[in-house]
Amino acid sequence: MxxxxxxxxxxxxxxxxxxxxxxxxxxxxxxxxxxxxxxxxxxxxxxxxxxxxxxxxxxxxxxxYLVKPRHIEFQVLADEHGNFVHLYDRECSIQRRHQKLVEEAPCPIMTDDLRDRMAGSALAVAKASDYTNAGTVEFLYADGDYYFMEMNTRLQVEHTVTELITGIDIVKQQLAIAAGDSLPFDQQGVSIRGHAIECRINAEDPLNNFAADPGKILRYRSPGGPGVRIDSGIHMGYTIPANYDSMIAKLCAWGMTRPETIARMRRAIYEYVIIGVKTTLPLHHAIMHNPHFIDGDTHTHFLQEEHILKTLNRYVREEEKRMQTLAASLRQGKEIAAITGAVSAHLMSRKKG
Structure with a gap:
């Protein structure tokens, strides 16, 4: 303008x-x-x-400006030899201050027809700009229509969920394209297997308008197990500085179905211990148990909805109590911590059974 x-x-x-x-x-x-x-x-x-x-x-x-849209994006790859492919869609609607907190692939409301149309638009954007390498074409979706928002000409934080459902190492492909190689597959060679969710773990206080909370990590234990991926560089004793972005870890879960993926993410969040700074773990705990999220009913103002706000305080208290219990076991060593986590999970399953 x-x-x-x-x-x-x-x-x-x-x-x-x-x-x-x-x-x-x-x-x-x-x-x-x-x-x-x-x-x-x-x-x-x-x-x-x-x-x-x-x-x-x-x-x-x-x-x-759309009042309650969904944020849906498509991962694309393009080489210098004129080959273009998409790696399907991601749902990135749960955000705070226009920055994503939870991403999943594929989008839970996606239909074959909508996917064909949106993928065609994403590839058209890449081709029209003569794009080369990895990129993401982002759209807003509301009331059956979608609108181009922007193209991110880089690798994004949430590329992990696409890697989990396609089996394609996007970083490896990005480097190969930069080296002048052709894409080793065409569109027919790309398929979806299962479902994946990523939670961005930020050193922020979700009860205080997501204010950053830098400081020293006093106790730390990362989750593991089938279908769980953690991308992070932090550890016990590490000091989170105030000078940089507050994201300290990317916690991902994969399963053959969306319900299985949600269940694995709940377990991973339950096992994750970070003491010394406030984090968004309690918020993610609340989201993974929220009926609207479970039904796939999300939008970009999801976190301002009353159904999230009224349960967040309870989940924060539960997470603090849980972390203190698991942190106490960490003082006795990794073996005791693992046993404590396993026994706690077994007792919880017995109670539910």
Whole structure:
């Protein structure tokens, strides 16, 4: 946009509410939601200042703001020899401050027809821009329609769930493409096997507007077992600095079905011990037990819904008690901790049985 007058004209054509975004940005930085014309000029000014500060480019644009959309994206790969493929879809609707917290693949509401149409659009974007390497084409979906949002020309945090359902090492393919190799498979060679969920574990307080909580990790025990993947570089004694992004781990679960994957993620969260800083583990615990999430009924404002907020305090208390119990066993060594976790899981299953 060249100025406020042009923005007002565009907003009047597409209708309010609208959202102002940084052209060079990502991660939700600088986004401003505008309900009517009265707030548009201030929003543009604020967005431009934040864009300049964060990305060195004050350029912003506006688009229609959807109130409760789903965030659905497609992973694509393209080589310099003209080969393009998609690695299917991901659901990334559960977010805080426009940044993803839970991702899963495939999208739980996806149909064959919708997938064909959205995948075709994603590949069209990649081809039109003569794109090469790994990338993600992101869409918003609402009321049966989908809208192009942006393309991330990089490897994303949530690529892990796509790797789990396709068996394709995206990092390896990215490096091979950069080296000039052709893709070793075509679209027919890519298929979905099972379901995967990723929880981003952040050093944040979910009861305090997700305020960052840097500090020293006093006790640490990562989960394991069938279908569980953990990507992290932290350990007991590690100090989480205040200078960087608050994400400290990516916890992933895979299963042949979505219910099995949710069950494995619940177990992994139960086994995960991080003491010394507040984390989003209790929030993920609440999400994995939420009936709306279990039914696949999510949207980008999911975390503002009352059904999540009213249970979060209880899950935080439960998680704190659980972590203290497991942390006590860690003082006796890894073997005792493993036995404690196994006995606790057995007793829980007996109670449910």
């Amino acid at each position: 060249k100025g406020a007058d042009e923005a007002k004209k565009i907003a009047a054509e597409i209708g309010y509410p609208v959202i102002v975004k940084a052209s060079a940005g990502g991660g939700g930085i600088g986004m401003q939601i505008v309900a009517d014309e009265a707030g548009l000029e201030d929003a543009i000014g604020a967005g431009m200042r934040m864009a300049e500060s964060a990305f060195g480019d004050p350029t912003v644009f506006i688009e229609k």
